[in-house]
Amino acid sequence: MKEHTGFGRFVAGPKTKWVTLAVWVVLVAVLSVAWPMVNEKETNNAPNLPEDSPSVQADLVAAREFPSGEGLPALLVWQRTGGLSDEDLGNIQKLYAKLTEDPVPYQAGEVIPFDKLPLPALKQQLSEDGESLVTPVFFEASAGAEGTEEGLNRVKEMTTEAFGANPFDQDLNGTELAARITGPAGISVDATGLFQDADVSLLIATVVLVLVILLLIYRSPVLALIPLVAVGFAYGVISPVLGYMAGEGWITVDSQAIAIMTVLLFGAGTDYCLFLISRFRQDLYEEKSRKKALFKALTQTSGAIAMSGITVIAAMLALLFAEYGAYYRFAIPFSVAILVMFIASLTLVPAMLAILGRGSFFPFVPRTPEMEEERARRKNKPVKHRKKQKDDAIGRLATRKPWTITLVGLVLLGSLAAVTPQLRFTYDLLSSFPEDMPSREGFNIIGDKFSPGDLAPVKVMVDSTGQEVNLQESLSGLSFISDTGEPAQGAVNPNIAAYDVKLAVNPYDQEAMDRIPEIRSAAEQALGDAGVSDPASKVWIAGQTATQYDTEVVGERDIMVVIPFIIGFITLLLLLYLRSIISTLYLMLTLILSYFSTLGLGWLILHYGLGAEAIQGTIPLYSFVFLAALGEDYNIFLISSIWKKSRSMPLKQAIREGVHETGPVITSAGLILAATFAVLATLPIQVLVQFGVITAVGVLLDTFIVRPLLVPAITTLLGKWAFWPGKAPEQVDDIEPEPVPAKG
Structure with a gap:
């Protein structure tokens, strides 16, 4: 056995088991104090598409040639069954007057002067049934989810002050005025809140579930806690390590990655622990010395555990070859998590098993036949032989x-x-x-009450190089386009024209995404017919539909x-x-x-x-x-x-x-x-x-x-x-x- 016990003695010997445990305790304590936790360094709105994606390039052209200066839009959706009243519209005007006089935190751009519009002009912007109205408020793109949420909360407070009631709490199907906030700003805030809430509930549910399953299978409270303690120590190292890496800008982590990483850590980490623990229990039925049994189990399982860990780490690192940001950002955090958990399963878990010994399996303690006979003699009871x-x-x-x-x-x-x-x-x-x-309720109201294309127009931009191009007629002739706006001239390059195109289908559906190549082909054809050389390099398509197509x-x-x-x-x-x-x-x-x-x-x-x-x-x-x-x-x-x-x-x-x-x-x-x-x-x-x-x-x-x-x-x-x-x-x-x- 001596030739197989070198590593076991190093991490779980009579003295080294305490050293191993102490190293983990000190490591967790020091890292927790020195470095921030990964949750403190979340970035939930990192871009997913590579910079050379057509829609990303189109966004750059749009920002340069057609700057709005308005920032990130939050769409306030107003709804009353039976129709919005003049009083409702008047209160909306009061709200926008306040937003002009006293901007909320991180508010950007000029406020659209709804308060200056005559009531008949404002009514023209209602839905056909008169039940809905959409009004925007813009926020700084750099505010992030937290800053935007702060600004939106202030908007809600001002709305309550202007209306004398809180329409954001009202049922959309009721007779009272109801309001919802959607658009990029509202969706971003709601999504961030969902994932933040998921982190806590997911962690609690996972811990409880693993504990219950371990108790049901092994019927040992001590054994059930060993994998959870190991995962807890591992997370105590992983979180500050990832937090430090994120703080230094080496990696980017978001709430979704942390949520899935938590599941991976408990699932895979418990697996590694059980591989060793189960082997240790089997060997305790054959070895009187718990030390020999542990060293034997460690020798028999370390190869398979190492192979398993390397396999998982390699699979996670393969995501570094991905171009989609959400995939790419998973690679390092997940690999680090598995690496630390793999090390813990081969160091901390053996040390804990060495300290607890057979007591790890109480009350169903595994013993050799000789130990069972000796125990039975002491208690004057018949020997219960274990069935082999x-x-x-x-x-x-x-x-x-x-x-x-x-x-x-x-x-x-x-x-x-x-x-x-x-x-x-x-x-x-x-x-x-x-x-x-x-934000989804407000989004659905816009889709139901207004034209589907109003949800997210497609912006088609072309460089005519001074040639006369009749693109508006070409786009309007496509059956899936309901409206093509008048061309706008580029601010830097006057030869660049932009057309806001409204689709006749939901711009978020697969059907709309499949139309992007057709729109591009029509634009290139129009440029080619006008004598523009290399038309493929002079067409840019921006908007949510184009982004989803590139995704x-x-x-x-x-x-x-x-x-x-x-x-x-x-x-x-x-x-x-x-x-x-x-x-x-x-x-x-x-x-x-x-x-x-x-x-x-x-x-x-x-x-x-x-x-x-x-x-x-x-x-x-x-x-x-x-x-x-x-x-x-x-x-x-x-x-x-x-x-x-x-x-x-x-x-x-x-x-x-x-x-x-x-x-x-x-x-x-x-x-x-x-x-x-x-x-x-x-x-x-x-x-x-x-x-x-x-x-x-x-x-x-x-x-x-x-x-x-x-x-x-x-x-x-x-x-x-x-x-x-x-x-x-x-x-x-x-x-x-x-x-x-x-x-x-």
Whole structure:
């Protein structure tokens, strides 16, 4: 044993266990004081599209040539069933008079003089049924969500003063005047508030859920707390480290990333802890010395844990190759979180187990048969021998009926994967927020009461280079455009003209996004017909629809780059770890099949079960990164056990014992991981609900179908070929004893 205890003695020896614990305590204390927590350095409105995206370039041209100087708009939506009264309109005018005299914090630009308009002129801006009116207030773009929220709160106070009541609390379907704040400013404030609330509720729900599951599975209060304490210490290091990196400008973190990172930390961190703890418990039944049992467990599991950690870190770092900002910003925070948790599972957890010893499993303390006999003699009680079972029903099923299991598994997963072409995607972030969120309610009123194109006009800009271009007529001739405004002349380059185009469809829908190339093609055609050279470089399209279209294009590019990289990297790691081309191949194929079946089953649940019309376009890549990294952990843990056992026993017996040995811990780890992701489904943010459901489904498929049944069955079918070109076991089949006939 001595040759295998070097690392164990270093982190969990008689003295070093206390040193390890002290190092973690001091590290957390010092970092917490020296550096800010990551929550203090959130940036929730960082750009997602790269600078060379067409819509980003168009925004730059628009800002230079057509500066409004107005800032970020907050749209005040006024609504009264039956029609707005003259008194309502008069009070709105009073409010805008106050905003002119006493601007709210971070208010930008000049206030539109609604108070100076005659009442008949103001009524012309009402919706056709006279029930709704939209009036803007502009805020400094640099104010951020907190500054904008401060300004909007003051607007609400001034509104209450002007109206003698608070219309922002009124029901939209009631007879009283109701108001909502939407537009970029209102949406930004509401979204930030949702994610901030999600951080706290998510953390509490995750901790409670993990604790309950651990108590139900292991029935030991001490054991249930060990992974949570380890995760807590890890987070105590991760948060200030990320906070420092964000403060220095090395990384950017937002509320959504922190929320998902919390889930990842508890799910993956608990898995790593359980891999070691379960092995330690098994060894305590065979080793009287808890020190030897711990060192043995650490030796047996450290390789698989290290491999798992490297796999997850590599998958997360692959996001650095993404161009979409939300993907790219996830890479470093998630990698740092897993790295710290991985180190904690191999240092802090062994130290705590060394300190607590067998007491970690109280009241169901694992003891050797000799210890049980001695304990029974002292208490004058009969000895209760622990039943030793070398394999279980699942392992026997996989090795006795491998063809049946393989075919059924492939048909089931293949059928679910066949659903994926039905998936529909959306890039409208607002649609993922709760329907009763004020900014979404106001947005819906604008869509219902006014022209759909009024929600977000498309700004088409062209450089005519002095040629006469009749673009207005070309755009107006497109069937999906309801109105094309008069051209505006550029402030810097007078040859640049801008047209505000209103679409006849909802500008946030996929249908509108698909029209952007047609609008660009029409503009280029008009320039080309007018004799403008290289028209493709002289057309710019700005607006939310163009931004969403570019988001789709960039997202599809990232999928084509990141997913192959992750597949290639995990394949390389498996080859190095297993030294087998065949096993690496079928493990990767089952991973890919499991991913597509997860998307199919996830869509069935979200669409037919929860009524989602579409899922956010970012979900497929996020899901693959997490499922590929975390799901492969279980295969690594299982296969490494089978490989080790095959050196001393027939392969089929090694498979059965490997399934039995790793089954309980992988099942419990999978349940915990799936449950932590499922917690996201309790939040009021659809993008997190969808991500949580799909990822949880994927973990469960892997835990209960791919890992215990499909992989062992395929390994059985392949036999010695599963090890090619590595060294295969000498014996594949084992001779099972004939059943003894019952007497009588």
